[in-house]
Amino acid sequence: MSPDELVYLGILAASIPVGFLFRYLSPPVKQGAALLLGLSIAIATCHIHTLHSLVTVIGTWIIIKSSWRHAPALSLTWTFLYLLFFRLVTWFGLPPPTPFANAIQLLLTLKMVSLANEVHSFHTEKKKDVSSFAKSPVIGGLSQEPSLYDILSYSYCYAGIMTGPFFRFQTYVDWLRQPRPQVLPGWVPCLQRLKLVPVYGALFLAVNSVFPLAYVRTEEFLDQNFFFRLFYMIAVFFVFRMRFYAAWCGAEAGCISAGLGCYPEKALSKPGGGPTVNYSPDPTAEEKYDFKTIQNIDCYNTDFCVKVRHGMRYWNMTVQWWLHHYIYPNAPFKAYALRAGWTMFISAYWHGLHVGYYLSFLTIPLCIAAESAMEASVRAKLGPLGQNIFDWVHWFLKMRAYDYMCMGFVLLKASDTINYWMSIYFVMHIIAVCCIIFGRALKMGEREERRGHKEEKREGEKIENVKTGEKTD
Numbered sequence: 001m002s003p004d005e006l007v008y009l010g011i012l013a014a015s016i017p018v019g020f021l022f023r024y025l026s027p028p029v030k031q032g033a034a035l036l037l038g039l040s041i042a043i044a045t046c047h048i049h050t051l052h053s054l055v056t057v058i059g060t061w062i063i064i065k066s067s068w069r070h071a072p073a074l075s076l077t078w079t080f081l082y083l084l085f086f087r088l089v090t091w092f093g094l095p096p097p098t099p100f101a102n103a104i105q106l107l108l109t110l111k112m113v114s115l116a117n118e119v120h121s122f123h124t125e126k127k128k129d130v131s132s133f134a135k136s137p138v139i140g141g142l143s144q145e146p147s148l149y150d151i152l153s154y155s156y157c158y159a160g161i162m163t164g165p166f167f168r169f170q171t172y173v174d175w176l177r178q179p180r181p182q183v184l185p186g187w188v189p190c191l192q193r194l195k196l197v198p199v200y201g202a203l204f205l206a207v208n209s210v211f212p213l214a215y216v217r218t219e220e221f222l223d224q225n226f227f228f229r230l231f232y233m234i235a236v237f238f239v240f241r242m243r244f245y246a247a248w249c250g251a252e253a254g255c256i257s258a259g260l261g262c263y264p265e266k267a268l269s270k271p272g273g274g275p276t277v278n279y280s281p282d283p284t285a286e287e288k289y290d291f292k293t294i295q296n297i298d299c300y301n302t303d304f305c306v307k308v309r310h311g312m313r314y315w316n317m318t319v320q321w322w323l324h325h326y327i328y329p330n331a332p333f334k335a336y337a338l339r340a341g342w343t344m345f346i347s348a349y350w351h352g353l354h355v356g357y358y359l360s361f362l363t364i365p366l367c368i369a370a371e372s373a374m375e376a377s378v379r380a381k382l383g384p385l386g387q388n389i390f391d392w393v394h395w396f397l398k399m400r401a402y403d404y405m406c407m408g409f410v411l412l413k414a415s416d417t418i419n420y421w422m423s424i425y426f427v428m429h430i431i432a433v434c435c436i437i438f439g440r441a442l443k444m445g446e447r448e449e450r451r452g453h454k455e456e457k458r459e460g461e462k463i464e465n466v467k468t469g470e471k472t473d
Contacts (some may be wrong), residue, residue, distance in 0.1 A: 373439025
């Protein structure tokens with residue numbers, strides 16, 4: 001493990017026992033302590049680069065205070081433009097930010113855009129209440145506009161400050177105002193989330209030592225046979241998954257120990273978004289709680305869901321919620337594949353400027369179009385057994401597609417990514433294009449067949465009409 005990875009591991013490990021202590025603090029003390037701890041982590045790991053995140057927060061606060069009506073669009077523009085400056089600071093003679101500063105900046109960007117949308121919704125609903133003299137049944141809405149101190153506290157809250165998960169400002173406020181945090185579930189769900197982390201960590205270290213990523217960039221790798229090169233992407237994506245499974249499960253455990261994102265099951269919470277229905281505690285019944293609001297990974301479904309589009313839902317789930325609510329609805333396209341492409345482009349930009357991100361993310365819409373074409377033209381016409389076989393083949397290709405796209409995500413450079421994909425003859429791109437062509441060809445054949453049936457029917461009706469006329473004569 002690299003020194004940076006050891007620092008991440010140390011912060012994650014320390015956040016779990018610290019979280020249980022936060023359950024015993026009053027709301028004001030909890031808010032101040034979480035801010036102080038998070039800010040200390042930021043300064044200790046980012047040093048002077050902590051100013052980047054501070055400037056982003058102050059800029060968002062100014063936008064919210066000066067124009068709440070346009071805050072969602074302005075905050076998105078501001079934070080994403082600052083991300084560009086943040087990644088190009090060396091062009092201006094400034095020192096490059098640390099990886100820790102980059103991690104904080106990424107999560108902070110999501111938080112600031114979400115906060116601006118929450119404040120906008122608060123003022124919009126407030127105006128409706130005044131005009132209609134009735135309170136709107138807003139789910140998970142703010143009760144007041146946050147102050148600068150509130151925004152700073154939310155931005156630098158120690159929980160998930162570097163690794164996520166993303167959570168809304170309202171989730172943060174609900175955490176501060178929990179009436180009896182000590183009685184909320186803690187140890188059991190925390191240990192449940194941690195039980196496989198040692199397995200993920202061991203598999204990550206073991207497989208990574210046998211299949212190092214750096215080997216892909218060597219001439220010796222290109223001299224290996226095709227099947228070895230093809231298999232290598234499977235091993236690389238496995239290492240990639242184990243690394244993030246361990247990190248995100250650990251990050252979730254840190255939130256669970258503090259009680260962050262804990263809501264009654266009847267609230268039907270969504271990862272990132274929180275409760276989706278209004279709920280009220282029932283004093284006569286024993287309440288059941290969950291931590292779905294801060295769930296960032298579903299390891300089983302990531303590996304075993306059938307479709308490419310479903311695979312995205314179970315990976316980095318809180319960020320997927322953010323993209324679905326703030327980017328996808330505002331895409332300048334109507335077709336699903338194009339809207340998905342736009343969302344993936346924004347996601348790639350959020351991750352960084354490396355071309356590998358864009359090559360990977362923009363392959364997803366192609367895969368989605370391919371699986372949609374095959375489902376409509378092939379699977380829909382199969383019986384139960386045929387559909388079961390189709391789904392297993394579909395799952396296998398889905399995993400290979402993610403293996404393939406992962407290479408761009410980890411190799412980063414355009415030359416390295418293209419060289420690898422070229423070494424396996426762009427196999428997944430070719431399969432996806434062939435599926436689209438095959439699916440559309442079948443559809444066109446069906447249309448021609450239906451058209452032929454209609455023409456035959458018309459001809460038959462004409463002949464019948466002629467015969468009927470002759471009989472009448």
